[in-house]
Amino acid sequence: MNGVALLIPIALALGLLGLASFFWAARSGQFEDLDGAALRILIDEEPESWD
Amino acid sequence: MTAATLDPADTLRSEFAVEGLRCANCIARLEHGLASVPGVRGARVNFTTRRVAVRHGAELEAADLCEAMRRIGFEAHLFAGTEATQDKRESRALMLALAVAGFASMNVMLLSVSVWSGAEGPTRDLFHWLSALIAIPAIAYAGRSFFISAWRALQYGRTNMDVPIAIGVVLTTAMSLYETATGGPHAYFDGAIMLLFFLLAGRFLDSVMRARAQDGVAQLLRLVPKDVMLIGPDGSVRSHAAALVEPGMRVLVAAGERIGVDGIVQSGCSSVDRALVTGESAPEPVEPGGRVLAGTINLTAPLTLRATAAGPDTVIADIARLMESAGQSRSRYVRIADRASRLYAPAVHSLAALSFLGWLVAGAGVHQSAMIAIAVLIITCPCALGLAVPIAQVVASRALMRAGILIKDGSALERLAEVDEVLLDKTGTVTLGSLIPVEGMPELPGEPALLIALAQASRHPLSVALARSVGERNVTPALIDEVEETPGLGIRARWDGREVRLGRDDWARGIASATPVSTAATLAGCTLAIEGGAVHRIGFADRLRPDAVEAVARLRAQGLPAMLVSGDSAVVVAEASRRLGILGLPRTSPAAKHETIDRLQRGGHRVLMVGDGLNDGPALKAAHVSMAPASASDVGQLAADLLFFGDRLAPVPIAVSAARRTMRVVRQNFAIAIGYNVLAVPLAIAGLVTPLIAALAMSGSSLIVVANALRLRGAAR
Numbered sequence: 118m119n120g121v122a123l124l125i126p127i128a129l130a131l132g133l134l135g136l137a138s139f140f141w142a143a144r145s146g147q148f149e150d151l152d153g154a155a156l157r158i159l160i161d162e163e164p165e166s167w168d
Numbered sequence: 169m170t171a172a173t174l175d176p177a178d179t180l181r182s183e184f185a186v187e188g189l190r191c192a193n194c195i196a197r198l199e200h201g202l203a204s205v206p207g208v209r210g211a212r213v214n215f216t217t218r219r220v221a222v223r224h225g226a227e228l229e230a231a232d233l234c235e236a237m238r239r240i241g242f243e244a245h246l247f248a249g250t251e252a253t254q255d256k257r258e259s260r261a262l263m264l265a266l267a268v269a270g271f272a273s274m275n276v277m278l279l280s281v282s283v284w285s286g287a288e289g290p291t292r293d294l295f296h297w298l299s300a301l302i303a304i305p306a307i308a309y310a311g312r313s314f315f316i317s318a319w320r321a322l323q324y325g326r327t328n329m330d331v332p333i334a335i336g337v338v339l340t341t342a343m344s345l346y347e348t349a350t351g352g353p354h355a356y357f358d359g360a361i362m363l364l365f366f367l368l369a370g371r372f373l374d375s376v377m378r379a380r381a382q383d384g385v386a387q388l389l390r391l392v393p394k395d396v397m398l399i400g401p402d403g404s405v406r407s408h409a410a411a412l413v414e415p416g417m418r419v420l421v422a423a424g425e426r427i428g429v430d431g432i433v434q435s436g437c438s439s440v441d442r443a444l445v446t447g448e449s450a451p452e453p454v455e456p457g458g459r460v461l462a463g464t465i466n467l468t469a470p471l472t473l474r475a476t477a478a479g480p481d482t483v484i485a486d487i488a489r490l491m492e493s494a495g496q497s498r499s500r501y502v503r504i505a506d507r508a509s510r511l512y513a514p515a516v517h518s519l520a521a522l523s524f525l526g527w528l529v530a531g532a533g534v535h536q537s538a539m540i541a542i543a544v545l546i547i548t549c550p551c552a553l554g555l556a557v558p559i560a561q562v563v564a565s566r567a568l569m570r571a572g573i574l575i576k577d578g579s580a581l582e583r584l585a586e587v588d589e590v591l592l593d594k595t596g597t598v599t600l601g602s603l604i605p606v607e608g609m610p611e612l613p614g615e616p617a618l619l620i621a622l623a624q625a626s627r628h629p630l631s632v633a634l635a636r637s638v639g640e641r642n643v644t645p646a647l648i649d650e651v652e653e654t655p656g657l658g659i660r661a662r663w664d665g666r667e668v669r670l671g672r673d674d675w676a677r678g679i680a681s682a683t684p685v686s687t688a689a690t691l692a693g694c695t696l697a698i699e700g701g702a703v704h705r706i707g708f709a710d711r712l713r714p715d716a717v718e719a720v721a722r723l724r725a726q727g728l729p730a731m732l733v734s735g736d737s738a739v740v741v742a743e744a745s746r747r748l749g750i751l752g753l754p755r756t757s758p759a760a761k762h763e764t765i766d767r768l769q770r771g772g773h774r775v776l777m778v779g780d781g782l783n784d785g786p787a788l789k790a791a792h793v794s795m796a797p798a799s800a801s802d803v804g805q806l807a808a809d810l811l812f813f814g815d816r817l818a819p820v821p822i823a824v825s826a827a828r829r830t831m832r833v834v835r836q837n838f839a840i841a842i843g844y845n846v847l848a849v850p851l852a853i854a855g856l857v858t859p860l861i862a863a864l865a866m867s868g869s870s871l872i873v874v875a876n877a878l879r880l881r882g883a884a885r
């Protein structure tokens with residue numbers, strides 16, 4: 118029972134961490150330009166990044 | 169990442185729609201180019217939306233930035249802002265809800281598995297409470313869109329797919345909470361949240377398809393400039409609103425500018441990019457007396473026009489109006505998923521209510537009857553049904569995308585599968601839309617070398633076609649000098665001490681004494697003449713797409729007898745339709761094409777229109793479904809439901825066959841989803857469904873539906 122008491126909160130916390138990072142990614146525009154991201158890898162030098 | 173905070177306080181942010189963004193190179197060129205403009209503090213291209221966001225100081229106006237981008241080599245327009253974000257917001261909200269539901273259902277499922285594997289007493293209660301703790305907030309968040317839509321429907325006394333979902337989820341959660349509080353053996357939190365997860369997956373895929381459908385008629389008119397430079401009677405030039413220009417007024421168009429009015433050229437020789445209207449990328453020469461249309465671009469030299477029409481009377485505005493009215497009939501199309509849900513919702517309600525009443529009458533008590541009714545609601549959850557259509561369409565559209573066919577409208581595949589009549593436009597659709605020399609090519613010794621030398625000296629479309637055609641034979645250009653090009657007439661040069669001319673027939677023939685070697689003049693073309701020597705009349709024709717004959721034959725094998733409709737003359741159309749072995753309708757005006765489609769559709773046919781030009785716009789909109797080559801004019805691209813890339817016509821039968829396979833899979837998916845319900849519902853009504861069985865049935869049917877749809881990955885053949 119002790120192990121469960123420890124493991125369940127850990128499992129939940131890790132899951133929440135994943136969820137939170139997904140929310141962050143979606144809100145900060147990581148999914149805004151998927152086609153562009155695929156092409157930008159081909160540009161030799163990137164101008165300084167945009168916010 | 170925090171560049172914005174380092175900017176001075178007066179930084180503005182403007183967004184522009186950019187034409188001609190094609191590759192990584194374009195992104196780099198535009199971003200670097202903009203960054204080196206004084207006053208610009210940063211630029212970021214969004215390739216997916218073909219837009220660029222620029223951070224710049226207040227001293228820069230939008231017009232300055234447009235001008236800067238034009239110098240870098242991109243035509244840009246200020247993007248006004250908020251429209252078209254509605255769909256995107258919806259997609260994003262669904263994605264976040266899906267993530268929450270996925271997270272919660274995974275964690276609840278972990279706890280549920282331990283309960284199913286035999287957790288007893290206080291452990292089971294603890295796990296039920298934990299599940300409740302995770303599931304209830306997650307359901308409240310992820311289920312919002314269903315609850316809101318169901319509430320709206322009920323307010324107006326209607327019912328929709330969301331009503332049984334919302335009632336099912338709320339009742340299940342409430343009942344599970346009650347069970348948890350009283351230490352009961354069965355809690356359905358896993359079922360409720362999983363149901364939301366699968367439904368959201370279906371909704372999300374659907375919104376991805378839907379977001380592609382944008383009606384762009386208004387976008388078309390935005391290409392026409394708002395202001396033009398008017399020349400007063402005294403010769404002074406001033407800016408004037410384009411819509412208020414009266415016929416007869418004189419308008420000056422600078423090189424590189426879009427023309428704002430329909431008009432006739434008074435002075436100036438230039439070439440015009442008519443891609444918006446014809447899809448032809450080669451510039452077309454204009455000279456005094458020639459007609460130009462609003463929305464096209466004046467390329468090389470300033471032109472003075474006498475306006476013939478402006479604002480709402482221009483050809484392009486006419487076409488936009490026709491397209492708008494033609495598109496209305498299509499928006500009444502009811503998608504298959506919506507048709508299914510109309511039947512589905514009432515059936516589920518009455519089934520659950522009947523089993524509740526039935527068990528109550530049979531003396532089972534309120535608690536047990538309610539549990540059974542809820543099990544019925546969960547089991548009949550339309551999650552497989554909700555996934556059935558969008559997953560098949562998304563998989564098929566990915567497959568088509570790889571084959572070079574782009575679907576612009578989510579319901580296009582459904583409509584394409586129903587087609588029983590095909591109309592093909594000729595120029596640019598069945599043919600490649602570019603001219604090649606077909607007759608009268610000079611073959612005497614030395615002449616091909618002379619021809620390529622002359623042709624290479626000019627950018628005229630016929631010269632370019634000649635240079636390409638002769639160049640394919642590896643001919644080394646002859647030495648010529650004193651090369652001189654006269655716009656509207658042709659090229660003259662000196663070769664071996666004699667004058668040679670390539671250009672307009674009468675002009676070139678002027679230096680020749682001999683009779684023409686070849687005199688055919690039925691085709692468009694030009695003449696090559698050598699002083700005191702031979703005269704060659706070279707005829708040009710448009711070429712059929714290389715696989716046009718096979719593609720049309722395959723369409724016929726699919727039960728789709730195609731028909732050629734074209735604005736061209738009877739001779740040209742007869743020749744093309746003879747080679748394709750189909751019926752041809754020559755001299756068809758845009759209105760007549762539209763009329764033909766209307767007549768066929770009134771007769772109960774469903775028409776696929778394949779066309780490319782401005783004059784096909786209304787027909788593309790009026791047809792049940794439409795395709796255009798990616799080389800089409802902007803109008804054609806806006807109006808069509810599907811675009812295909814490349815030189816081949818094969819994408820048309822491929823798309824038809826893929827659409828039919830998609831709909832076959834959709835019907836199979838419906839059968840699977842309904843079959844599951846038919847099997848599981850009696851169990852639920854009999855009161856035999858535990859949370860374990862409900863979870864298995866639900867995920868099982870959804871997975872089979874997804875797996876079945878994945879068979880469409882190879883559908884584009």
